[in-house]
Amino acid sequence: MPILDETQARALVARAFAQAGVCAAGLAEDGAHALVLTEMMGITTHGMGRVGAYVDRLAAGGMNPAARLIVTAPAPALRLIDAQAGLGAGVALQALRIGMEAAREMGMAGVFIRNATHFGAIAPLLYIAAEAGFATIITSNTAPMIAPPGGRAAGLGNAPLGIGLPHAQGRHLMLDMAMSVVARSRLREAMAKGEAVPDTWATDADGRPTTDARAAMAGLMQAIGGAKGAALAASLDILAAGLAGAAMLSEIPDTHKTPATQPNLGQMMLLIDAARLAPQAALSARLDDAAAIHAAIPALDGHPAPRLPGARALAALFKAKAEGIDIPPALLDELERLAG
Template sequence: MSTQPQDTPPIPEGELTELGMRAFESLGLPRQDAADVVQVLVLADLFGLSTHGLSRIESYGERLSVGGINPRAHIRVERPAPGLRLVDGDNGVGPLVGMHALRAAMEAASECGIGMAFARQSNHFGPISPYGLIAAEAGYASIIGSNATTTIAPWGGTDARVGNSPIGFAVPNPGGAHFLLDMAMSVVARAKIRNALKAGQEIPDTWATDAAGKPTTSPKAALDGFLLPIGGHKGYGLALMVDLFAGLLSNAAYLTHVKSWVDAPDQPQDLGHFFLLIDTRRLGSAQWLTERMNDFARILHDSAPADPARPVIQPGEIELAKMARQKEQGISLSAEVLALLRRHADAPAA
């Protein structure tokens, strides 16, 4: 399915949120659970991350319909230590598990100044930046990560044994733009290669290799091969670190133990996530943090740009500007995604 916005009228955030909730309710989720899922996905669309927004109802919906995801997950939170939370997602929809883990980490950080939640028995939980924004708005700096289906070969290897495990960082600015960095460990997301295949377009040869490990411009060969990590062996090492925290320490699946949602849609993935939060209010006042964050951004902005048409920015500024614009003007979705949402929303509840 194409996820690029087409010529459809922008939809008000509230209207799209209600449509998304009805769609997920029809797939069997209780209304409050649907609200958690849709909050993350609508934020992704507000940021302009259309490959990770409500378009995900296609893959999530397929797995819900074949029993690969539990629509009525009973999520449990354990407290092994004051600053630690262990979250069992009961194979629920990923953003639902993610929101429970985020709230658990917030609770721990509120109590201890720093808190960490490890989640297991989860699924694809959307992009990281929505969680980072929610945490930042509440005054928490965060480091958040998730493991993923294996799509990257070990450095120097010839088969996929490493996930394209994303990590995100966020630092709040109470009186300005929050710092938001959200990145996977590959040069591009696999979804961009799938979109190129559907559009009949070639890809840069720096994105992926074919099955023999050779760089390719063919999206089909790339999907049969491996994604290339950012920074070569350094990106490989970062991907392993994220999987150690998100998968191994969370007691979730890791590396090749993670099931592919494409190859085995009816099987639980047992993905893991981690949420490390710091209560910045324990470090200083809102005025203190605002002054330092604004100065931090100013130092970057004052660098003369190599291209006058592309001024220096801080991570998160593009997404926050898109969010502000779409909150005012409405959210753009592709006609295909909108039709699928409406089809689910109008179907009888599962």
């Protein structure tokens, strides 16, 4: 399998986005940075394999290649960003930097984004913020794929949620999860491979649990914790979109079905300059204590020892930094074609 180092991979993806017309300063490079970090963390469903779909949306008009962020400051610790339907992964990284700058000055900051598009995984944003010493909470709304409590039709997105805490030696805590049992991309991947899925992941169009990935794609995702998870998804959606002035709930189109439609997603980033509350060494020691507590808990047979959220992604990232990124040949061919 071909191997690229991080610099090569980022340059290749950035060229693909530039070829697709992304022209705002740094936006193609920032989108590449986020997606390559995602790939290096082993989150391949949201990594470099998404480039082709994003290029298609740029061509169709669902993402605006000429977008430039419009940033206002309603209060010293608040930033409101109109993303103009720009490349989501690049917009998110630029918004994160804007939030970190405000939080460094004020101690903490909130960033709200409207007219946003899909930005992929949250984990790379958590990592970049943690490397700079920030604790973070990040969420976004999405197209509906979950029924609200008591309903039998999609009305809620899966509202991905990220929480990060920084560690001085890079052993950050990073939680990146959706309110569905799994991300919808896992179903899409299983369908492409012709694989069955657990019947706890999704239902068919009639609301019956199914192991058929194709039937699940036509049905509903199941929320974590049943009604509680669905209610949390609704609350995160309305919190981000309501304050940002974005589309919410069933107002959001499914851009897989209508790639020319701009989804006007709402996104929220809360950042805390952790050193204002706890010295870096003290917070790192507490995270080490928490990791040790987890590791001391007896593991289930055949399972690794319990670990803090993000440990597996960080291990994959450090390995990829040292050894390079394995790129499936078909994906490399596609990226080289898109990069011209």
